[in-house]
Amino acid sequence: MKKRKKFKKHLISYLFILPAFLILSIFVFIPVVASFFLSFTEYDGISPPKVVGLKNYVDILFHDRLFWKAVINTVYYVIFTVPIGIACSLAVAMALYQKIRFSALFRTGFFLPTVTSVAAISVVWRWIYSGDRYGLLNYILTKLGVLAVLQDWLMQPSTTLPAIIVMSIWGGVGYNTIILLAGLQSIPDSVLEAAKIDGATPWERFWYVILPMLKPVMLFLVIMSTINSFQVFEQVYIMASTTEYFGGVLYSALTIVPYLYERAFKRFLLGYASALAYLLFAIIFMITLIYMKVSKFYEQ
Amino acid sequence: MKKLFRLFFIFPLILSCAKKEQKNVLTLWHVGSEEEAQIIKNLADKYFTPESGISVVCESVSWSEAHTKYLTAIAGEVLPDLGTMGLTWASEFGYKGAMVELYERFPADVETLKKNIFKSIWESAELKGKVYGIPFDLTVQLLYYRSDIISKPPQTWQQLTEVLKNLNAQNKSMMIAWGSLDWIGFSPFLWQAGGDYYNKEGTKSIINSEEAKTALKFFADLYKKYNVPRSAENFGAGFRSGEYPLGMCGNWLINSFPYEMPELEGKWSIGLLPKGPSGKRTSFIGGRVIGIFKTSKNIDKAFEFIKFLSKPQIQKEIYIEVAKTKNIYLPPNVNIWKDLPIKEEFKKVLFEQIKEAKGPPSVLGWDDSTKYVVEAIQNVIVADKSVEEELKKCEEKLTQHIIK
Numbered sequence: 001m002k003k004r005k006k007f008k009k010h011l012i013s014y015l016f017i018l019p020a021f022l023i024l025s026i027f028v029f030i031p032v033v034a035s036f037f038l039s040f041t042e043y044d045g046i047s048p049p050k051v052v053g054l055k056n057y058v059d060i061l062f063h064d065r066l067f068w069k070a071v072i073n074t075v076y077y078v079i080f081t082v083p084i085g086i087a088c089s090l091a092v093a094m095a096l097y098q099k100i101r102f103s104a105l106f107r108t109g110f111f112l113p114t115v116t117s118v119a120a121i122s123v124v125w126r127w128i129y130s131g132d133r134y135g136l137l138n139y140i141l142t143k144l145g146v147l148a149v150l151q152d153w154l155m156q157p158s159t160t161l162p163a164i165i166v167m168s169i170w171g172g173v174g175y176n177t178i179i180l181l182a183g184l185q186s187i188p189d190s191v192l193e194a195a196k197i198d199g200a201t202p203w204e205r206f207w208y209v210i211l212p213m214l215k216p217v218m219l220f221l222v223i224m225s226t227i228n229s230f231q232v233f234e235q236v237y238i239m240a241s242t243t244e245y246f247g248g249v250l251y252s253a254l255t256i257v258p259y260l261y262e263r264a265f266k267r268f269l270l271g272y273a274s275a276l277a278y279l280l281f282a283i284i285f286m287i288t289l290i291y292m293k294v295s296k297f298y299e300q
Numbered sequence: 301m302k303k304l305f306r307l308f309f310i311f312p313l314i315l316s317c318a319k320k321e322q323k324n325v326l327t328l329w330h331v332g333s334e335e336e337a338q339i340i341k342n343l344a345d346k347y348f349t350p351e352s353g354i355s356v357v358c359e360s361v362s363w364s365e366a367h368t369k370y371l372t373a374i375a376g377e378v379l380p381d382l383g384t385m386g387l388t389w390a391s392e393f394g395y396k397g398a399m400v401e402l403y404e405r406f407p408a409d410v411e412t413l414k415k416n417i418f419k420s421i422w423e424s425a426e427l428k429g430k431v432y433g434i435p436f437d438l439t440v441q442l443l444y445y446r447s448d449i450i451s452k453p454p455q456t457w458q459q460l461t462e463v464l465k466n467l468n469a470q471n472k473s474m475m476i477a478w479g480s481l482d483w484i485g486f487s488p489f490l491w492q493a494g495g496d497y498y499n500k501e502g503t504k505s506i507i508n509s510e511e512a513k514t515a516l517k518f519f520a521d522l523y524k525k526y527n528v529p530r531s532a533e534n535f536g537a538g539f540r541s542g543e544y545p546l547g548m549c550g551n552w553l554i555n556s557f558p559y560e561m562p563e564l565e566g567k568w569s570i571g572l573l574p575k576g577p578s579g580k581r582t583s584f585i586g587g588r589v590i591g592i593f594k595t596s597k598n599i600d601k602a603f604e605f606i607k608f609l610s611k612p613q614i615q616k617e618i619y620i621e622v623a624k625t626k627n628i629y630l631p632p633n634v635n636i637w638k639d640l641p642i643k644e645e646f647k648k649v650l651f652e653q654i655k656e657a658k659g660p661p662s663v664l665g666w667d668d669s670t671k672y673v674v675e676a677i678q679n680v681i682v683a684d685k686s687v688e689e690e691l692k693k694c695e696e697k698l699t700q701h702i703i704k
Contacts, residue, residue: 045375134534155530244482
């Protein structure tokens with residue numbers, strides 16, 4: 001009886017949730033469950049799915065050279081993008097926090113890449129990295145005399161992934177900075193003043209006061225950027241793929257999601273790709289758990 | 301309220317029912333530009349509909365999403381009656397059971413069409429005696445050169461290296477603008493050397509031959525010794541500035557170059573690819589085919605439309621209209637060529653090169669195997685691996701992936 005009353009009381013709220021819930025169910029929840037089942041089948045989109053048990057997972061983990069190449073590349077990408085990206089953002093946030101002149105202008109400037117679509121940014125950077133004298137980067141570096149031999153940045157295995165990493169860091173700084181700035185502004189002035197009166201140097205204030213107080217924000221950023229970086233797609237798809245090969249010359253920039261895309265939507269191996277998706281999910285889930293555990297450990 | 305209900309609910313319902321009952325409509329998906337789709341539609345309205353009483357709806361699908369879109373449509377059985385598509389796709393979809401086998405259903409007509417179509421393109425469209433798509437147009441790889449910088453285009457591999465040495469000395473080089481570092485760029489060299497991907501029967505790969513080794517070594521040298529750049533995105537700019545006065549690319553630049561670089565009028569031309577050790581100038585030929593989907597309720601009428609599009613007069617009109625959009629349409633019908641309003645000098649080269657060209661191997665499993673060829677090529681050029689070992693590995697993989 002009581003339950004019913006409660007339901008009635010919240011009926012309006014449920015009604016408000018309903019449209020979003022329906023849309024999410026159709027486009028997210030149901031596909032998530034469906035792809036879990038598909039991951040145990042062989043399915044080309046045309047003939048009905050054939051149940052094959054764990055075959056997809058076994059094939060991926062033990063016989064798929066490209067999967068491991070993609071995992072290594074992705075980890076490499078994450079290891080560089082996340083810490084460097086957050087460190088840069090922190091530096092920018094600290095600079096903007098110092099009430100410098102034109103700070104609104106700078107803030108907008110740094111945030112611009114965030115509101116631009118990654119696809120558009122990738123196309124522009126593709127031109128920057130272009131080979132010969134036609135690429136902007138080559139042009140500038142040769143003018144400065146730093147570069148003796150023209151590089152084809154996106155066409156040689158050693159520079160493809162680093163080039164994409166640099167672009168991603170640049171593209172991500174804006175969003176991280178805004179979040180960090182919000183975090184900085186929530187630190188009460190009184191705390192900083194107290195530290196100042198106690199004779200703490202600016203560096204000490206940063207290290208012992210500001211940084212610890214930013215911890216929750218930082219944890220949020222680390223987790224979010226790790227998840228985002230594991231799912232890197234557009235950059236690789238646009239900058240390092242042609243119609244005949246994908247993920248760069250000799251798969252030098254092949255990461256997990258572009259590989260998944262290739263399996264699913266170029267080759268229509270939908271079961272195999274679903275299994276890949278769940279493996280990616282497992283990796284991200286585990287890393288998030290580790291982050292949570294580590295941060296709890298430090299809190300105690 | 302009632303009126304509103306009628307407007308929003310009943311009216312569309314009637315419309316949708318009405319659409320279903322129209323038996324005299326053919327839907328065609330055209331892989332290519334919006335303009336081309338419009339041109340086909342206009343020609344159909346002008347000649348085909350008055351004669352046959354069948355109207356044609358033509359929708360364009362962009363190249364980048366076309367393959368995926370077809371596969372999704374096949375899975376969902378929401379297909380048009382007809383579709384133009386990449387050269388090898390018709391066989392692929394046909395193998396999946398989505399397309400009408402035309403030889404079986406219209407033997408006499410297909411035989412007639414075959415007689416008039418360039419042999420080089422037909423071979424790629426036919427798979428073990430089965431025809432799922434009729435060639436709709438052609439794309440062929442050619443040599444572009446700046447006649448003010450290179451007096452005579454190279455005729456043999458030997459001459460090509462000499463020209464390149466000369467160009468390199470002036471800080472210039474050549475670009476492989478169609479298929480750099482991949483199998484499309486490599487194939488002409490393979491065939492010119494006398495090699496091939498598969499044996500004649502398509503039962504095993506023969507890529508580990510002496511001929512293929514010669515070809516891959518030569519192809520790799522172009523990049524490693526003669527400064528051919530790995531990426532060829534800037535061919536237009538390089539050709540214009542004269543830094544890359546030589547290039548291998550598809551015929552699509554012929555009608556766009558005059559618009560992009562009017563100042564070069566008379567200073568550039570096209571030539572046949574240089575002869576390889578086997579004495580052949582074989583080029584890579586691609587193009588589109590048009591086929592009928594099994595789900596169509598108007599198969600006979602759809603085939604009438606394919607025959608209509610294959611008429612010399614219609615192909616000529618398509619050429620003229622497409623040329624107005626700064627693009628080029630090369631008809632697969634041999635007989636129409638003498639009437640095409642292309643510059644005589646260009647037409648001669650195009651005609652010769654199309655006759656001496658080959659399409660992607662017509663072997664099931666090839667589409668999944670191209671990555672092994674690409675890997676071998678890139679390993680040799682970028683990672684300095686040995687030609688012999690790479691081709692050996694490649695041959696094993698190719699043979700393994702043939703679908704029998």
